[in-house]
Each structure stands twice: as structure tokens, then as C-alpha cells.
Amino acid sequence: MPQYTPPVRDTRFVLEHVVGLQGHANVPGFQNATPDMVDAVLDEGGKFVAEVLFPINYSGDQQGCTRHDDGSVTTPDGFKSAYAQFVGSGWGTLSAPEAYGGQGMPHVIATAFQEYMISANMAFAMYPGLSHGAIAALLAKGSPEQQAKYVPKMVSGEWGGTMNLTEPQCGTDLGLIRTRAEPQADGSYRITGTKIFISSGEHDLTDNIIHLVLAKTPGAPDSSKGISLFVVPKVMVEDDGSLGARNAVSCGSIEHKMGIHANSTCVMNYDGATGWLVGEEMKGLAAMFIMMNAARLGVGLQGLGVAETAYQNAVQYAHDRRQGRALTGPSEPAEKADPLFVHPDIRRMLMEAKALTEGLRALCLWGALQVDLEHAAPVDADRQMAADLIGLLTPVIKGYGTDKGYEIATNAQQVYGGHGYIAEWGMEQYVRDARIAMIYEGTxxxxxxxxxxxxxxxxxxxxxxxxxxxxxxxxxxxxxxxxxxxxxxxxxxxxxxxxxxxxxxxxxxxxxxxxxxxxxxxxxxxxxxxxxxxxxxxxxxxxxxxxxxxxxxxxxxxxxxxxxxxxxxxxxxxxxxxxxxxxxxxxxxxxxxxxxxxxx
Missing domain, CATH: 1.20.1410 (I/LWEQ domain)
Known part of the structure; x- marks a missing residue:
């Protein structure tokens, strides 16, 4: 069976010597990231994912999610308990604004923890991960009333969040969407249509799921310029914050996927569901990119996270497995064969994995710092520079990061030889899980x-x-x-x-x-x-x-x-x-x- 040890020492090195964390103490939020606090997040966060999330990764992949006749979905055994521990420990609140119940720490610290969570259990990490993009969009474009109604419980993890963009006939070309939003006399909209590939679309981890849905209003241009964004709760929220009636949104089916089986990727049916406009009508594209850019950086981190776990296991296997002799002569003459580590081609795959995982970790954390500086650097020029750099490099972090993540996972599988092709060793799951990251949130x-x-x-x-x-x-x-x-x-x-x-x-x-x-x-x-x-x-x-x-x-x-x-x-x-x-x-x-x- 696989194993995983969070790379805490390497993260500390990057935060100190590449990110230069302590050199940004004048940036709002960074005062909360004292050395002791950062050490506690890395140590305790690493311990949490290794002890709680990693043990249910393989079993979750084998079991998958189950849709029931009433449209409800249950996650694999152990996921609901693990999520309750995740919420109870406040891990999802690290970088959320203090005004909404968050800890107000830098995004770069939350990113370090998120890498560990992905490495331990990518499918689980997607449940709270999708909420972050939805929260970002509501904070940027939502009304004060929407922010007050939805964001605090999304930050706490009591409620989940999703992004509903893709439809059967359109993926990247969102101008082709057919989901419609009909205005109602009370200011709400009736949302009708079908969305596909919706990660975490329905599940039993939270009491409510807040869907952000792209749709077109009557008379809108039949192009991307006609897109609007709507907030559509799974369960209606009353004025006092309590939960009311079930909304007309349901999971039609769970997609049968190559990997990430433990995440409920759903076909979502909106049958006249009640929703409310987020931001301005026909300005949904701008809000969508807030979600997409956050998601793309997160997917780049998925490439790194899965690669790290695959690499660690390949290293251990190369230590333990004996096959053949070193080209320069037996390295351990008393044994019948030498460890795989003596073979240059094994070293090639492991050194490429080491160089790329450590390099990508530094790039992802440095990119997360640019997100912090873009929003909070005290000097206008620094904010502009950070925005320019992360805007330029977001497609690189997503595209290059996931390309290399998949390459590392397949090479790690190759190190195992025939055993890498056998499910019980775990390596084929990492290959399957890594593959989707090259596709979703924009191929x-x-x-x-x-x-x-x-x-x-x-x-x-x-x-x-x-x-x-x-x-x-x-x-x-x-x-x-x-x-x-x-x-x-x-x-x-x-x-x-x-x-x-x-x-x-x-x-x-x-x-x-x-x-x-x-x-x-x-x-x-x-x-x-x-x-x-x-x-x-x-x-x-x-x-x-x-x-x-x-x-x-x-x-x-x-x-x-x-x-x-x-x-x-x-x-x-x-x-x-x-x-x-x-x-x-x-x-x-x-x-x-x-x-x-x-x-x-």
C-alpha cells in the first residue's frame, strides 16, 4: 500500500528563501503569519492530512460515490467523518477574511496546506477547494446581502460551493450555453437547464451547497457577452439564516470517470430553480474568470500534489526492490541483486521527479504570494507588478504544472515495473487522478x-x-x-x-x-x-x-x-x-x- 509524508522541511525552505515570507510583514494579513504560527500550520496540517485524509484515499477511490433514487449522493466511507474533523479544526478558514469567520492568514500559507491535502487525498480536497472559488466570486461581485447570507457558512465549511459552467454542448466556448434565467416579480430568477461535469455537485458532507450558475437572461446576446452569473442554493436560506425548502436543483447522475472516484462529479438539473443575479446582468464573464483563475491555480497545485505522493512512493520502492546489478559492478555483493537505485534510468526518472516537484512547489507558493500582493501590497506599483506576474503565469502554473505532474506520476508508476500496473500498489490511481488535471478548468x-x-x-x-x-x-x-x-x-x-x-x-x-x-x-x-x-x-x-x-x-x-x-x-x-x-x-x-x- 502507498504511503505519504508531507514535505514540511522543503516547504519551510521555500517559504523562507524563495517566497521570503518574513520580508512581507508590512502586508496586511502577514502579521498573522508569525514563524511559530506557520510552523504550527505546516506541522499540524501535515499531521492531519497524513492521519485522517490519506488513509481513506485508496478506499475512497475503490468505493466511489453513490447516487440514490431521490437524487441524493453519499460519499465513500470515512469521508463524512473526515470532513467533520476538517471543519472542526478550522483548516478551511486559514486565508478567509476575518470579517466572515476566517483566520485572515496569507493565501500562500493556505496554499502550502492545500498541497498537503491534495497529496493525501485529491478527491477529498476538491470538496472544500471548489468552495474557495465560489467564495472569491461572491466577495468580488456579490451584493452585501448575498455575502452576509452565504459567505460565513461557506467559509466555516458548514456549506459547500460549486461552479456550474459546462453544458453538454459547450465547454470552453461558454457563449454556447443554453441554461436560461427568467426574471420574477420579486427580483429572483427561475433557472432552467442542465450542467455537466460539476465537481462536488451533490454530496452528504454539508447541510447546503451554494451553486454559482452561468445562464442567459431573455434577450441576451447569443454569445459570451450575454452570460450572467446566479447564486442558486441547494436548500433555500431564510432571512434569519435558517434553512428552508429544497430548491428545484438536483443531481441527475454521477459521471463515470477515469479517476477522482471519491469526488461526486455530477450532472446537475435546474428545473425552474430559484436563483439571484450576482453582479450585473450580462457581466457574468468577469465573475466567471475570478472563479476560473482561482481554480486554475488550484489545479496546477493538483499536478504538484499528486506528483509528490507518486514520487515519494517510487523512491521507497526503488530503495526496497532488488533487480539486476549496477553497470559498474555489484553495489551489494552479498545480496543476490542490487536495489533499483543503482540503475541510471531509474535515477533519471526519480531525479526528474525530484527536480520538478521541488521546482513546482516553489513556483506554486511564489505564485500564491503574488495573489496576496496583488490584493494587499501597500504600494500601488507592487500590487500592479504582482497582478501582472500572476496573470501571465496562471496558465503556465496550470498547464505546465499538470503536464509535469502527470509525467511524474506515470514515471513513478514505471519505476514499479509490472507492480505499478496493479491496483493494490496504488500507483495506477495516481496516474488516473493526475490525468484529469490536464483537462478540466480549461485544457x-x-x-x-x-x-x-x-x-x-x-x-x-x-x-x-x-x-x-x-x-x-x-x-x-x-x-x-x-x-x-x-x-x-x-x-x-x-x-x-x-x-x-x-x-x-x-x-x-x-x-x-x-x-x-x-x-x-x-x-x-x-x-x-x-x-x-x-x-x-x-x-x-x-x-x-x-x-x-x-x-x-x-x-x-x-x-x-x-x-x-x-x-x-x-x-x-x-x-x-x-x-x-x-x-x-x-x-x-x-x-x-x-x-x-x-x-x-
């Missing part, structure tokens, strides 16, 4: 197009130029020191490939827009390499400084430096090939007619 191809089609050109390219300048500045500083000069030089070359690819898009995209589409995925991967490279540069600089000062765990710091060198020598060189792919353009990609793809 990774959509993320790539969002990056090159929208984000690069926004505000005259201000965000990407800021990112280039940030990387170049830290490279220039690191090149001045012998211990980090080689890494900095290699990252500088990778940055050059990214800049050259950006210029190629500018020169060739207008002539043929397909050139942008053809190179978008490679560009997203290239930017991911550079962004994670920046994180590794920071970690290498910190490890070098700490070793010189005789501080910290020498073995841990040595491992950081070796892994940084591996990333520089074995991952960063891929940027040159990615650049050449981009510059290959769209001609050969688009040349064949659709008929030429058909079998003879």
Missing part, C-alpha cells in the same frame, strides 16, 4: 492559447517584459558568484530562447495566426522551464549562502545544489528544441486536409 491547449493569444499582448506586453526583467536581474546577480554562475548562465540561455520565441510570434503571428496556435503549447512549456528555472536559481543561491555560513542541514543543502545542477544540465537544454519547434511555424502542421487523416 492545457487552452491554457497555452490563453498565454500566447491574450497574456503576452496585454497592456502592450507589460507583464511578459516584467517577467523577462525579473529573470534577467536575478541571473545577472547570480553570475557574479562562482558557485551559481554556471546555473545562471544556463538559465540566461533559456531566457534568450524564450525572448526569441516571443519576438518570433510578434513577427509572424499577424502574417498567419496559425503560427501562434502551432507554437503555443511549446511556448507554454518553454516558459514553464524558465519559471521553474528561476525558482531553482533562487534555491541554489540560498543553499550556497547557507552552506557558506555554516547554517542549516548540510545534506539537505547539498541535495538542493545537486538537484539544481541536474535541472540546469538535463531540463533547461530543452528550451532550445522548443524554440526551434516554435520557429518551425504552422505550414506542415496545417497542410493536410481533414480527409487525409482518415483511414483508407
Amino acid at each position: 492545457n491547449g487552452v491554457q497555452a492559447m490563453d498565454l500566447v493569444g491574450r497574456k503576452l499582448a496585454q497592456n502592450g506586453g507589460r507583464a511578459v517584459q516584467a517577467f523577462f526583467a525579473l529573470v534577467a536581474s536575478e541571473v545577472a546577480s547570480a553570475k557574479q558568484h562562482g558557485a551559481t554562475a554556471d546555473f545562471a548562465t544556463r538559465l540566461e540561455k533559456a531566457l534568450g530562447d524564450l525572448q526569441a520565441s516571443t519576438m518570433w510570434f510578434m513577427a509572424n503571428g499577424l502574417k498567419n495566426p496559425d503560427n501562434v496556435g502551432a507554437g503555443a503549447y511549446s511556448y507554454m512549456t518553454l516558459m514553464g522551464h524558465v519559471a521553474v528555472g528561476l525558482m531553482w536559481l533562487r534555491m541554489a543561491v540560498a543553499a550556497t549562502r547557507l552552506k557558506a555560513a555554516g547554517e542549516g542541514d548540510a545534506a539537505f543543502l547539498d541535495a538542493k545544489l545537486v538537484t539544481a545542477r541536474f535541472f540546469a544540465e538535463r531540463v533547461l537544454p530543452e528550451t532550445g528544441a522548443l524554440r526551434r519547434k516554435i520557429e518551425g511555424g504552422a505550414e506542415s502542421l496545417m497542410a493536410l486536409s481533414p480527409e487525409m487523416f482518415m483511414a483508407a
Whole structure:
């Protein structure tokens, strides 16, 4: 059976030396993140997920959710009790505003805990995770009355929340939605339509579920400009906050999925359900992106979380399993075979996993810091810079992070050989669970197009130029020191490939827009390499400084430096090939007619 140990030491290292947590004490909310408090969150949060959530991960996957004839859904055995403990311990309130019952801590601290929760039990983590996006939308666009009525109990975890966007005929192209909202005399709307793929759409963990639903009002344009957002509670909420009658919304079925079996992914039927407009009519797209951006960062974290658990188990298996002999001669002559760790190809998969998981952890936590700074930095310029950087890198964190998360999970399965294909070892569950993260909240191809089609050109390219300048500045500083000069030089070359690819898009995209589409995925991967490279540069600089000062765990710091060198020598060189792919353009990609793809 699998095992999981929260990587608390590595998280602490990143928070201190990459995020620079204590250097932001002047930012509102960060005063709550004292070193003792952060240590308590990491230690106790890690203990909670390891002891309460991880033990029901495999069994939850095997059992799945059950829909009953009345449309109700029960979660797997142990989930309801675990959720009660989650709520009772206040884990869902970490970064929520104090005005609504939250602890008001930085988002970056909540993100660290969320990684542990995903690693321990991704399907469980999705239940409270979906609520956070709904809360963010209500806080940004909801009326004071809506915020007072719904948000406090969503923050506490007494009520859940969902996002209802997708319909059978439309996913990414939300302008095609057919769900209708008919205005009523009392100011409410009657919501009618069907939504699919709704994570946590119906379950038995909470007393109520607050659905945020996209729909079109009468006469609205038949495009994305006609979308409005509505709050539709599963159970009506009375003026005094008590629960009233059941609303006309129900789970028609549970989707039969490849993975995340313990999360109830539902077909939701709205049969004249009562809802209320959130924000302005036909301005639902803006509210939707608040939810989507929060969800995309969370899905990027899912890529990391599942990869971390798969990696940990592959490392343990490589320690324990004996097969063959080292190419350089037996490493343990007294045994009949050597451990898998002696084989370079096993090392390749494990080193790639180590380099990418640790790099992605730093990128996700640094990205979470930008969310904090965007909303709360005392200086306008700092807020703008943070907003630009996280806006640019959200599709990268989601797309690159989940691509690599799935790659790590499949390589970890490969380390097991035939045992990786057998369910009882647990690795095939991680592969199945990781796969969805590349698809939902916008497929990774959509993320790539969002990056090159929208984000690069926004505000005259201000965000990407800021990112280039940030990387170049830290490279220039690191090149001045012998211990980090080689890494900095290699990252500088990778940055050059990214800049050259950006210029190629500018020169060739207008002539043929397909050139942008053809190179978008490679560009997203290239930017991911550079962004994670920046994180590794920071970690290498910190490890070098700490070793010189005789501080910290020498073995841990040595491992950081070796892994940084591996990333520089074995991952960063891929940027040159990615650049050449981009510059290959769209001609050969688009040349064949659709008929030429058909079998003879």
C-alpha cells in the first residue's frame, strides 16, 4: 500500500528563501503569519492530512460515490467523518477574511496546506477547494446581502460551493450555453437547464451547497457577452439564516470517470430553480474568470500534489526492490541483486521527479504570494507588478504544472515495473487522478492559447517584459558568484530562447495566426522551464549562502545544489528544441486536409 509524508522541511525552505515570507510583514494579513504560527500550520496540517485524509484515499477511490433514487449522493466511507474533523479544526478558514469567520492568514500559507491535502487525498480536497472559488466570486461581485447570507457558512465549511459552467454542448466556448434565467416579480430568477461535469455537485458532507450558475437572461446576446452569473442554493436560506425548502436543483447522475472516484462529479438539473443575479446582468464573464483563475491555480497545485505522493512512493520502492546489478559492478555483493537505485534510468526518472516537484512547489507558493500582493501590497506599483506576474503565469502554473505532474506520476508508476500496473500498489490511481488535471478548468491547449493569444499582448506586453526583467536581474546577480554562475548562465540561455520565441510570434503571428496556435503549447512549456528555472536559481543561491555560513542541514543543502545542477544540465537544454519547434511555424502542421487523416 502507498504511503505519504508531507514535505514540511522543503516547504519551510521555500517559504523562507524563495517566497521570503518574513520580508512581507508590512502586508496586511502577514502579521498573522508569525514563524511559530506557520510552523504550527505546516506541522499540524501535515499531521492531519497524513492521519485522517490519506488513509481513506485508496478506499475512497475503490468505493466511489453513490447516487440514490431521490437524487441524493453519499460519499465513500470515512469521508463524512473526515470532513467533520476538517471543519472542526478550522483548516478551511486559514486565508478567509476575518470579517466572515476566517483566520485572515496569507493565501500562500493556505496554499502550502492545500498541497498537503491534495497529496493525501485529491478527491477529498476538491470538496472544500471548489468552495474557495465560489467564495472569491461572491466577495468580488456579490451584493452585501448575498455575502452576509452565504459567505460565513461557506467559509466555516458548514456549506459547500460549486461552479456550474459546462453544458453538454459547450465547454470552453461558454457563449454556447443554453441554461436560461427568467426574471420574477420579486427580483429572483427561475433557472432552467442542465450542467455537466460539476465537481462536488451533490454530496452528504454539508447541510447546503451554494451553486454559482452561468445562464442567459431573455434577450441576451447569443454569445459570451450575454452570460450572467446566479447564486442558486441547494436548500433555500431564510432571512434569519435558517434553512428552508429544497430548491428545484438536483443531481441527475454521477459521471463515470477515469479517476477522482471519491469526488461526486455530477450532472446537475435546474428545473425552474430559484436563483439571484450576482453582479450585473450580462457581466457574468468577469465573475466567471475570478472563479476560473482561482481554480486554475488550484489545479496546477493538483499536478504538484499528486506528483509528490507518486514520487515519494517510487523512491521507497526503488530503495526496497532488488533487480539486476549496477553497470559498474555489484553495489551489494552479498545480496543476490542490487536495489533499483543503482540503475541510471531509474535515477533519471526519480531525479526528474525530484527536480520538478521541488521546482513546482516553489513556483506554486511564489505564485500564491503574488495573489496576496496583488490584493494587499501597500504600494500601488507592487500590487500592479504582482497582478501582472500572476496573470501571465496562471496558465503556465496550470498547464505546465499538470503536464509535469502527470509525467511524474506515470514515471513513478514505471519505476514499479509490472507492480505499478496493479491496483493494490496504488500507483495506477495516481496516474488516473493526475490525468484529469490536464483537462478540466480549461485544457492545457487552452491554457497555452490563453498565454500566447491574450497574456503576452496585454497592456502592450507589460507583464511578459516584467517577467523577462525579473529573470534577467536575478541571473545577472547570480553570475557574479562562482558557485551559481554556471546555473545562471544556463538559465540566461533559456531566457534568450524564450525572448526569441516571443519576438518570433510578434513577427509572424499577424502574417498567419496559425503560427501562434502551432507554437503555443511549446511556448507554454518553454516558459514553464524558465519559471521553474528561476525558482531553482533562487534555491541554489540560498543553499550556497547557507552552506557558506555554516547554517542549516548540510545534506539537505547539498541535495538542493545537486538537484539544481541536474535541472540546469538535463531540463533547461530543452528550451532550445522548443524554440526551434516554435520557429518551425504552422505550414506542415496545417497542410493536410481533414480527409487525409482518415483511414483508407
